[in-house]
Amino acid sequence: MLTALIVVLSLAFVVVVAGGGALLAGARRRRPQPPPDWPADAPRTGRARAPRRPSGTAPPVTRPGRPGPAVGPGPAAPPQPVSPRPVEVPAQAGTAQAPSEVRPEAGPEVEEVPVAPAVLDRPRFRDRLGKARALLGTQLAGLRGRSKLDQEAWDELEEALVLADVGIVTTQGLLDELRARAKQDGLSEPSQLVGALRDALVTRLDGEIELRRAAEGLTTVWLFVGVNGVGKTTTIGKVAMREMTAGVPVVVAAGDTFRAAAAEQLELWSKRSGAGFVRGNEGGDPGAVVFDAVQHASARGAGLVLADTAGRLHTKVNLMEELKKVRRVADRPPGSVTEVLLVIDATTGQNGLVQARQFTEAVGVTGVVLTKLDGTAKGGIAVAIAGELGIPIKLVGLGEGPEDLVPFDAREFVDALLPDEA
Ligand SMILES: Nc1nc2c(ncn2[C@@H]2O[C@H](COP(=O)(O)OP(=O)(O)O)[C@@H](O)[C@H]2O)c(=O)[nH]1
Numbered sequence: 434m435l436t437a438l439i440v441v442l443s444l445a446f447v448v449v450v451a452g453g454g455a456l457l458a459g460a461r462r463r464r465p466q467p468p469p470d471w472p473a474d475a476p477r478t479g480r481a482r483a484p485r486r487p488s489g490t491a492p493p494v495t496r497p498g499r500p501g502p503a504v505g506p507g508p509a510a511p512p513q514p515v516s517p518r519p520v521e522v523p524a525q526a527g528t529a530q531a532p533s534e535v536r537p538e539a540g541p542e543v544e545e546v547p548v549a550p551a552v553l554d555r556p557r558f559r560d561r562l563g564k565a566r567a568l569l570g571t572q573l574a575g576l577r578g579r580s581k582l583d584q585e586a587w588d589e590l591e592e593a594l595v596l597a598d599v600g601i602v603t604t605q606g607l608l609d610e611l612r613a614r615a616k617q618d619g620l621s622e623p624s625q626l627v628g629a630l631r632d633a634l635v636t637r638l639d640g641e642i643e644l645r646r647a648a649e650g651l652t653t654v655w656l657f658v659g660v661n662g663v664g665k666t667t668t669i670g671k672v673a674m675r676e677m678t679a680g681v682p683v684v685v686a687a688g689d690t691f692r693a694a695a696a697e698q699l700e701l702w703s704k705r706s707g708a709g710f711v712r713g714n715e716g717g718d719p720g721a722v723v724f725d726a727v728q729h730a731s732a733r734g735a736g737l738v739l740a741d742t743a744g745r746l747h748t749k750v751n752l753m754e755e756l757k758k759v760r761r762v763a764d765r766p767p768g769s770v771t772e773v774l775l776v777i778d779a780t781t782g783q784n785g786l787v788q789a790r791q792f793t794e795a796v797g798v799t800g801v802v803l804t805k806l807d808g809t810a811k812g813g814i815a816v817a818i819a820g821e822l823g824i825p826i827k828l829v830g831l832g833e834g835p836e837d838l839v840p841f842d843a844r845e846f847v848d849a850l851l852p853d854e855a
């Protein structure tokens with residue numbers, strides 16, 4: 434009897450131990466997923482881009498004793514906000530920390546510690562461009578219904594492109610190209626024409642989307658410019674979120690000193706992301722704010738400053754002069770302006786082109802962030818910008834949330850814009 438009891442108890446013990454082990458193994462398998470793609474350090478070719486580091490794991494946590502990485506901690510231990518002349522310190526910041534905590538170059542041991550993942554789910558173009566696809570779908574339906582490629586078919590295509598906000602000049606250029614292609618390849622069906630349109634659009638939109646970084650030892654500055662309400666501050670917040678998630682210490686500079694609310698809005702985003710935050714007084718010198726942000730980012734080893742700017746001043750000339758000055762100041766070592774990103778609201782249509790010309794003349798735009806694509810039926814503005822100005826679209830806003838800013842992908846965009854049957 435006693436022997437039987439001992440045997441039963443031993444069996445129960447074995448089952449419990451084996452079950453516990455399986456659970457632990459299961460828990461290990463359920464590690465969080467890798468982070469979203471981000472173009473800054475990824476190759477342009479192909480759709481899959483290498484992630485910086487699995488964001489399902491925590492950013493490196495420093496421990497004394499062994500060498501650490503060149504970049505500072507990410508969201509779990511964000512870089513502390515800097516304290517330049519006019520500054521507001523984020524509530525979560527605490528007191529200033531030694532630079533070694535921002536940039537653990539020598540000494541500390543690095544350990545990957547799993548924490549709650551800060552994964553940003555990347556929205557798909559297809560899911561967010563429904564309005565634009567619906568408009569082009571209706572327009573192209575007429576073209577598809579035709580039996581041959583006659584003048585009326587060409588007229589139908591022209592109307593569809595103009596209505597989608599591709600713009601007269603770009604539309605004419607596209608039609609010329611497609612006529613030549615139709616002749617050369619002997620295209621006779623309207624559906625073949627739409628296929629050729631797909632390719633022509635992708636070719637025009639495909640550009641360099643990488644966000645460039647400064648040389649070793651300098652602090653990268655990305656300047657965000659554009660008229661009021663296009664989404665500059667929101668975009669900076671989203672970029673800060675992405676970069677911090679990827680382990681890059683960020684400082685955001687509230688260079689829109691025209692409205693106090695702009696700095697407060699940016700401060701909220703900095704709190705969400707853990708990025709450092711620098712602001713000035715209302716009506717103060719935005720150049721000084723950006724200068725301070727660079728100085729303090731550099732002193733703490735934070736590699737990236739995202740500078741907000743005003744979208745409206747008393748006159749347009751004032752605004753452009755101010756932006757030129759901000760750029761000059763930000764570009765003084767240790768600062769290095771590697772991107773001037775013009776933010777354009779896709780819902781403003783052709784007006785965006787006019788803005789793009791003005792800003793490009795004043796500050797030399799290096800890339801476009803096209804926001805609110807989720808809210809427009811006229812996605813063709815992207816083609817007009819890329820085609821007429823030759824400025825690559827680098828990022829697009831597909832919504833208001835932190836995850837809704839994605840690297841531009843010409844093929845994915847065009848596939849989302851043109852209905853399947855087209
Ligand atoms: N739907 C949508 N709204 C956006 C997007 N980007 C920005 N917004 C909204 O546009 C409004 C103006 O943005 P804001 O960043 O303040 O513009 P700024 O004046 O250029 O700084 C805010 O309500 C944002 O939430 C986007 O990609 N999609």
Ligand SMILES: [Mg+2]
Pocket residue numbers: 665666667689695741
């Ligand atoms: Mg703003």
